[in-house]
Amino acid sequence: MSVLIVIPARYASTRYPGKPLVALKGAGGASRNLIERSWLAAGEVRGVDRVVVATDDDRIKDAAEGFGAEVVMTSSDCVNGTERCAEAHTALGGGYDIVVNLQGDAPLTPHWFVEDLVKGLQSNPQAEIATPVLRCDGAALNSLLADRKADRVGGTTAVFAANHQALYFSKEVVPFTSEVYGDDAPTPVFHHVGVYAYRPDALAAYPSWKAGPLEQLEGLEQLRFMENGRSVLCVEVEAKGRAFWELNNPEDVPKIEAMMAQMGLE
Template sequence: MRTLAVLPSRFQASRFPGKPLAPIAGKPMIQWVFEAAQRAAGVDRVVVATDDDRIAAAVRGFGGEAVMTDPALPSGTDRTAAALEALGEPFDCVLNIQGDEPAMHPDTVAAVVALMRAQPDLPMGTAACPFAHADDLFNPNAVKVVVDDRQRALYFSRSPIPYLRHSSIFEADFRPWLKPDQLRHFKRHLGLYAYRPDALRAFTALPPHPLEQLEMLEQLRALAAGIPIGVAQTPFLSLGVDVLSDVAAVEALLRERGLAR
């Protein structure tokens, strides 16, 4: 299975302009993501899909490969599809690893590739890790996923799912009711997707779905259209960077793994 990893990366993020070039423990953010993808077993080629010459120059400066894409593209998934078409080469699997995930672990990427290899009929894949702390269940930026017995996604949400029925129906925060062993039933979705090329093209041709717009979660478009999404399990947390204040937490996680000082 020949696998392409695409890292969508745009300069004009509304809350953090220039985010892909922000220094994270001495390297630009996009370099961390690129190097993790390169180290992942089963990945054959890694490219950064960007709309900005400054990002492309930085990527080429550390020895990476950049593909220029249309600034008007609405999402990272569209940028991933555009990069695939621009390369004009056959791939069996295409990864979309978000360019603002500098703590993405190579083993997590490899687990998603292995999932797609083991299930050749699976059109899409992603990854999830355990929640370490109950407080994170109530963070809307920590997306939750519920899976079926085949480890395929049933639903993604910014709300804590599944709901604890034995908590008070008037209590939005069910932390007091959460038993230590129940935390294992909650899975945290990570910012990584795998597609068969045909599934990627089909996905980007679909209009946004109302559920997607309510939750601001693009993957709900696929579920609503009946596209199965397999979920690879990983023990490794990955933290996205949305605003400048997120950098400190990411650097702490990288130091914990011995990757940064």
């Protein structure tokens, strides 16, 4: 099956304007912007036929082409990454069996997260969309709770059924637990990893649907699929000792840089 990775990136982020061009220092002190680090992460994924950056901003286009990425210009009317991926797939002439949305704010995404995601969609023909979930340890859960306590929108959590079909995604920490966990202890909370794999038909239909009340309240694009009765598969992935966090707020920059230093990522 042919696989396309699209890295959607926009400059005019409400929470963090210019985020794709924010510089992140690696373990050796080398500074690369966020979109380049996301592109490098995409390049490590095996079994992929093509990787493109999709944007509506010339500053991001110039930066991406400067480090060798293929860029697809998309409309400024795209309200989220899924709409941008749908437009990019169409602009490229379609024809891919699976389209992966590797959002440009997750440079620490390990290649096996995406590989396991694609395998999960391939092995579940009834699923139209798949997304990874990572069980939080106590340290990750405490980071999520600290963001909410400080009134920051941090990571997203997911709850799903026994068959791994998604039940809900939220920027609140769900499910609720009052238990205190040690840093390395497993918890019942799953961090939603902001990567998606779509079948082309579901992706093409997405922009034609209006954003529902849940999507508007949470600001989570994947809820539009669920509000339109589409099945979203949660694929549980393993960290394998690798730290993971997404860049949602300026406060996340030093946290991600520290994680890169710890892992020896240049």
